[in-house]
Amino acid sequence: MNTALHQDIVWCLQALSQDAAQQRQLYPDYVHLADELVLDFDEALSVAGRDILERNPDLAALDDLIDSKSGPSENWTDEALEDSAFWREIRARARNALANRDLPVAMPGTPPSGMHYVEGNVGWRDRLVAWLRRKT
8 A cells, every 4th residue: 555645635634534623623614514615625636646446445535435425315414424334434445544644643734736616505316426527
């Protein structure tokens, strides 16, 4: 497994590893938190190059878990972020990926350079389209 990761991936793993209350501190109040967490992770993977997943099976497994629940679902609500098995598994895998590289499971510092947010209530179709564009 490759141990060196792009700083944006480390930031996202640290953000994903936190509990919901800490995750809320990382983002503006107007964003849909669950979506932003996984979209930022996806963006960080894209910046690093998609071969990052081939070289890091633990990141690929985390990405696959997220992809398995994409689209409109109860997994993307604030309630799910608080106490769903899906989000507990995301947090566990993110912590594992950090531990595999001797990186701290801590609140991340400065956010990734590519972060951008849309203010307002963006529908799930718009979020799905944005996510699909990032995947291609």
